[in-house]
Amino acid sequence: MPTSLVDAESLIAIDVGSVTTRAFLFDVVDGRYRFLASGAAPTTANAPFSDVSEGVRIALENLQSITGKVLLGGDERLIIPSMSDGSGVDVVAATISAGPPLRAVLVGLLEDVSLESARRLASTTYVRVVETLSLNDRRKTENRIDAILRLRPDLVLITGGTDGGASQSVLKLLESVGLANYWLPQENRFEVLYAGNQKLEDEVKATFQRIGPLHIAPNVQPELGVQQYQGAQIQLADILRTIRSRQLVGVKELDNWSGGGLLPTASSFGRVIRFLTRIYDSAKGVLGVDIGASATTLAAGFAGELIQAVYPHLGLGHGATGILHQATVSEIKRWLHLDLSDDDIRQYIYNKALYPSSLPETQEDLAIEQVMARLAMRLALRDISPGFPAHSFRYGPALLPWFEPIVATGSVLTRAPNFGQSALMLLDGLQPTGITTLVLDQNHISPALGVSAAVNPILAVQVLESNTFQNLGTIISPLGNAKPGTPVLRVRMTLDGSSETAVEVKQGSIQVLQIPQGQEAQLSFTPLQRYDIGMGGAGRGGRLRVRGGALGVIIDARGRPISLPPDPVRRRELISKWRWILGC
Amino acid sequence: MLAEVTHILPVTLIRRERMLPIPGRVLVRKGQKVSATDVIAEANLNPEHLLLDIARGLGLPEDKADRYLQCKDGMQVAQGDILAGPVGWAKRVVRSPRGGRVILAGDGKVLIELDSPPFEMKAGIPGTVIELRENRSVTIETSGALIQGVWGNGQIDYGLMFVLVRSPDDTLTTDRLDVSMRGSLVIGGYCGDAEVLRAADSLPLRGLVLASMDAALVSEAARMRFPIMLIDGFGKLPMNTAAFKLLTTNERREAALNAENWDRFKGVRPEVVIPLPASGEPKTPREVGYFEAGQQVRILRAPHKGKIGTLVALHPGINRLSNGVQTKTGVVQLESGDEVVISLVNCEILE
Numbered sequence: 001m002p003t004s005l006v007d008a009e010s011l012i013a014i015d016v017g018s019v020t021t022r023a024f025l026f027d028v029v030d031g032r033y034r035f036l037a038s039g040a041a042p043t044t045a046n047a048p049f050s051d052v053s054e055g056v057r058i059a060l061e062n063l064q065s066i067t068g069k070v071l072l073g074g075d076e077r078l079i080i081p082s083m084s085d086g087s088g089v090d091v092v093a094a095t096i097s098a099g100p101p102l103r104a105v106l107v108g109l110l111e112d113v114s115l116e117s118a119r120r121l122a123s124t125t126y127v128r129v130v131e132t133l134s135l136n137d138r139r140k141t142e143n144r145i146d147a148i149l150r151l152r153p154d155l156v157l158i159t160g161g162t163d164g165g166a167s168q169s170v171l172k173l174l175e176s177v178g179l180a181n182y183w184l185p186q187e188n189r190f191e192v193l194y195a196g197n198q199k200l201e202d203e204v205k206a207t208f209q210r211i212g213p214l215h216i217a218p219n220v221q222p223e224l225g226v227q228q229y230q231g232a233q234i235q236l237a238d239i240l241r242t243i244r245s246r247q248l249v250g251v252k253e254l255d256n257w258s259g260g261g262l263l264p265t266a267s268s269f270g271r272v273i274r275f276l277t278r279i280y281d282s283a284k285g286v287l288g289v290d291i292g293a294s295a296t297t298l299a300a301g302f303a304g305e306l307i308q309a310v311y312p313h314l315g316l317g318h319g320a321t322g323i324l325h326q327a328t329v330s331e332i333k334r335w336l337h338l339d340l341s342d343d344d345i346r347q348y349i350y351n352k353a354l355y356p357s358s359l360p361e362t363q364e365d366l367a368i369e370q371v372m373a374r375l376a377m378r379l380a381l382r383d384i385s386p387g388f389p390a391h392s393f394r395y396g397p398a399l400l401p402w403f404e405p406i407v408a409t410g411s412v413l414t415r416a417p418n419f420g421q422s423a424l425m426l427l428d429g430l431q432p433t434g435i436t437t438l439v440l441d442q443n444h445i446s447p448a449l450g451v452s453a454a455v456n457p458i459l460a461v462q463v464l465e466s467n468t469f470q471n472l473g474t475i476i477s478p479l480g481n482a483k484p485g486t487p488v489l490r491v492r493m494t495l496d497g498s499s500e501t502a503v504e505v506k507q508g509s510i511q512v513l514q515i516p517q518g519q520e521a522q523l524s525f526t527p528l529q530r531y532d533i534g535m536g537g538a539g540r541g542g543r544l545r546v547r548g549g550a551l552g553v554i555i556d557a558r559g560r561p562i563s564l565p566p567d568p569v570r571r572r573e574l575i576s577k578w579r580w581i582l583g584c
Numbered sequence: 585m586l587a588e589v590t591h592i593l594p595v596t597l598i599r600r601e602r603m604l605p606i607p608g609r610v611l612v613r614k615g616q617k618v619s620a621t622d623v624i625a626e627a628n629l630n631p632e633h634l635l636l637d638i639a640r641g642l643g644l645p646e647d648k649a650d651r652y653l654q655c656k657d658g659m660q661v662a663q664g665d666i667l668a669g670p671v672g673w674a675k676r677v678v679r680s681p682r683g684g685r686v687i688l689a690g691d692g693k694v695l696i697e698l699d700s701p702p703f704e705m706k707a708g709i710p711g712t713v714i715e716l717r718e719n720r721s722v723t724i725e726t727s728g729a730l731i732q733g734v735w736g737n738g739q740i741d742y743g744l745m746f747v748l749v750r751s752p753d754d755t756l757t758t759d760r761l762d763v764s765m766r767g768s769l770v771i772g773g774y775c776g777d778a779e780v781l782r783a784a785d786s787l788p789l790r791g792l793v794l795a796s797m798d799a800a801l802v803s804e805a806a807r808m809r810f811p812i813m814l815i816d817g818f819g820k821l822p823m824n825t826a827a828f829k830l831l832t833t834n835e836r837r838e839a840a841l842n843a844e845n846w847d848r849f850k851g852v853r854p855e856v857v858i859p860l861p862a863s864g865e866p867k868t869p870r871e872v873g874y875f876e877a878g879q880q881v882r883i884l885r886a887p888h889k890g891k892i893g894t895l896v897a898l899h900p901g902i903n904r905l906s907n908g909v910q911t912k913t914g915v916v917q918l919e920s921g922d923e924v925v926i927s928l929v930n931c932e933i934l935e
Contacts, residue, residue: 042586047851048871058586100849142633142695150630152605179695183631183687185607318848343798347819350799354734354817354846355884358930359911362886366907417908 009090010082011456012063012071013448014056014254015265016043016096018294019317019357020411021055023063024448025071025089026459033462038443039063042357045098045248052098053250080257092257093451097265097294099244101128101312102154105190107173109160111136114196117220118159120387121195121232123309125240125264126295127155133173144176149183153190154243156181157236158204161197163222170196174207181212189213191239195220195232215239233267240264261454266290268450270299270308273407275453275460277301280404285392287403288446289377289430291410293317293356296376298384300403302392309384314376316369316412317356320349323372326379334564335371335428337575338364359415366417370425373412377429395433395479395532399560402434402534407469409441419550420582423472427510431560433479434534435544438472445469471549473512474523477556480531480538484508488557489533490526495519503555510578511555515548523553551582585875585898585912588932590882591730591855592826597866598730598857600709603721605629608702610716618707620742620840620857624722629703634682638668639692641678646692655694659686667694706740708842709857727862729834730869731815731827733793736843736854739811743769743790745858747835753822756794758783765789769839769856771831774820778804785809791841793831793856795823796890811843813854816890824882824892825919826934834858873933881916885930892934893918899925 010027021043025036039062044055057076064071070087073079079088104127108114115134122129130151133144148156156177161170181189189212194204198219208214217232241262245251255262263271273288280286288299296314300307313322323332329342336345348368352358360366381400388394392401408426416422419440426438445468453460478489489505493513505511507529515521525541527533535542546553558578565571608627618624639649652668655661661680667689669677684698711726746768748760756772761783769791770784776798784792791811799818815827823831839858846853851871873879879895893916903913903925911927918924 044586046848050849050851055586140635142635145633145635145695146631179633179635179688183633183697188606343800343819346799347817350802350818351885351889355930358884359905359909359927360885361905361907361909361927361930363907365886366909415909415911417904417910 009456011091011093011452011459012060012078012089013093013095013452014059015444015447016045016052016055016094016098016254017265017292018045018098018315019043021052021059022444022448023056023059024443024445025063025067025069026452026463032466033459034466035443035445035463035468037063037066038445039066043098050247051249052096053253056250056254078257091455093448093455094254094258094262095265095268095447095451096244096251096254096262097126097292099126099247101126101295102240102243103128103130103151104155104157105131105133105148105151105153105177107133107156107158107160107177109135109169109173114160114221117227118157120227121159121220121229121236122157123311124229124233124270125236125266125310126312127310128312133176135169135173141176141179145180145183148177148180152188155191155193155239158192158194159196159220161200162224163198163219165197167197167200170200171203174204178207178211181208191215191242193217193232193235193239195235198222213242237264237267258451259455261451263451265447266295266297266308266310268447269297270306271450271453272446272460273299273301274304274306275450276405276407276464277304279464283393284402284404285388287406287430289406289408289410289426290446291316291373291376291412293411294319296380296410298380300384300388302389305389307384307387307389309380311376311380311383314380316352316372316376318353320353320356320372323375323379324349327375332368332371332375334571335374335575336367337572337579338367339568339572340364340368344368369412370416370421373410373425374429377426381430393534395560399433399479400431403432403436405437405439406430406432407439407441407446409444409446413440414442414444418583419470419472420579420584423551423554424579424582424584426472427475427554427556428562431477431562432475433477433560434532436475436477437549438475440470440472442470443468471547473549473551474544474546474553475556476525476533476553477560478505478527478531478533479560480507480527480529482507482529482531486529488527488529488531489555490528491555492524493553494522496521505555505557507557508559509557510581511557512551512581513553513555515546515552517548517550519548521546521548521553554582585928587873587875587928589869589871589873590932590934591732591869592824592830592934593730593869594830595727595860595862595866596730597725597727597862597868598709598711599714599723599725599868601715601721601723602705602708604705604719607719610719610722612713612716612722614713614716616713617711618713618724619710620707620740620842622707623704624707624713624724625705626702627705628697628700630700632698632700633687634684634696634698636667636678636694636696637692638678638694642669642671642676644671644692649692650690653689653694655686655689657686657688660684661686661696708740708844709840710742710859726857726859727866728860729830729858731793731830731856733813733815733843733854733856734817734846735814736845737806737808737812738843738845739791739809740840740842740844741769741790741811742838742840743767745769745771745831745835745837745839747771747832749773749795749823749828749832752795752825752828755820756780761787763787769793769841773823775801776820781805781808781812791843793841795827796821811841813841813843813856821890824890826880826892831856869935875914875928875931875933880934881931882934883916883926883931885927888916888918888924888926891918893924895931896923898928
């Protein structure tokens, strides 16, 4: 790890996504680390390749042709470390989200306690829970064995018992897991992660170590009310790496290039969000959202604490139909500004799942895809919100806590035809409260920074400070209970060296105050009707200095949660109006 | 740019490796001829177990009970066989309630895997077995026409093809299905009515190949006992002209329909194989390719979804589509002669 830039090292971060493989080059420019360029290629994890190397090679070739820097040797392999002629790179970091989600069986004592911890742990990476076993499970041991064998899990995740707590009941549950794994042929045995009562560690080892791969992590719930996931998350990342290495050629090599530091993309994204909580306003959290083809990931950081969840069933690619299991077509339709039939929407989603990497070419398809992104965010938030710390600032229990900033990535957001569409998707999907900044990671660089931070934290800090992300705008979301049309906020904006603009914001409206990119403005707020804008309580106003982003300042007074008119014609008119205001 | 390839080929060499999900038993030998529905391998995918508490049965503590075990790991037992005992004056014994194989015996317990019907893996295509992987997979080779689909309901069968599609945009209705089609593989156009699927099931058909289907019928189609394959996708989509020509010119031939669901990760997808003798030595078609001008492509997204054309130009760099989305684009000349600009990720090579 360089302690100064004297021994600065160039770094390539490679992210193998389910659709796209990206390679990012970082190096020192004018004494500071900078993101220089990225190359992309279709991921080659699927058959007939079943080998991520080809996608990585093409992404590196693209990066090579963009930068003019020689990265690949005559054998088409990455040159590590860099040579005296400037070719190659010193350090490699890598992340992966390609591959089907791991199938997991969760084992815990009580449904509401340890199984809930297991669920939360499983949701931190690309896992699909296929079965749960707990004390509430009345099945006989042999039926549990059969259930596990029928489902052929990749992983059994065991939690349960506080340290020094219940032991016999945990062991009883483990009997069926051990016997099921014993039955399987050696090469088909599942990985076992034990993150329960540490007093049982020796007995767990005695039961499982001879049978199959066993991983021990610190208890996720060492005592009642105390939860710690970090240790188990590291083990889970390790298991994912092991399984992907078995499934896909090239993963092991990628891991070797990165010195054994290959991470799940979601973990790395979470690491950046946690990192940002140390830089930004500690009273608020930092929210990250990544809407990918394989999954939607939410990461919320609160003063160094990270709450993260990966939702493979809410990805916009192969798993697109998963949204239909959680939301009706009518719910999707409610957010559309176009008059499309239920059939149109359903057929679109099923066809999208057939061709996950395809892009919308018509306005209709684009509208549906963007609404799916909104719903993916809403559904993910509904699930993750109960896990947000009780001390996080929020206006109401069903509303989003205060975040600053909100970092968003994922092709549906970054490839939107204009920033207005990206912003409106985020405003509708997340429905932020108070004052926040929407930041778009257009280059999908966050996971690369997260994984790079482990080998070169200075690089991560300097790149984050270098305006790598696109500031979409400052969001003001006043909250209160006034009727639509009632003035709820007065805003005065003074642009540096320019005249003053004053606006009165009415409940139900959305307004944009333009600030030229790079310029700063002084904002002064006077809430009416005892509205809360997050400046210290209901009715409290104040001043704020903001830098112009792509859209300036967006005052979103549509209420929280946003309530859409039941009449479809009025609703579509209203959504079209919002789109027009944001320049969509 | 790397591209997916879909095969709609009049004659080609088809080679498919059929793999068991877990090790089992391969039932064919190299060089053997198989039909699509022949069982070529089997495995115990859904085992049923019985855990017997020997200690309790004998009325002994666990450590003592093990001394009376009369079975050991791996032993085959029949219903009524003594597993442990006799113990005491009453000569207490524990018998196996059903036949099976002892998986584990010890610590006062015996775990038996009960005899149960295995999962049978069918060949999927007719042909010759050319390679075996012990306990795991069978590779079959054949020559013939190949039509790959985009969605399947997981079933496999074969039969004589009965073409009910008169034009690429035809709709299959119940009144067009009758008893003369019983046992055949029907080629239809669009299906938007669950009654059509039920009627086909009641005949029954051996299989149904559709251009497209209403997505609302997915769960109904998945429940059908006969294979269903979609060639072009969901919604009212016409059958692509290449598939239409190939299927209609092969009417009344025997064909195999493997309606396996499309899994890119595993490399399996639904397909129809019409066995035909090959002249010369045909090659196996490539699975992926790189876009080049002159290739035949199928368009995957609206407004030209399902249409076939020739890729006439690849644009450099990134370009903006009419809806504002930025992407790599190319020019496709459709069969009508019209030229359209298409995102390359929305095309697949057709060959």
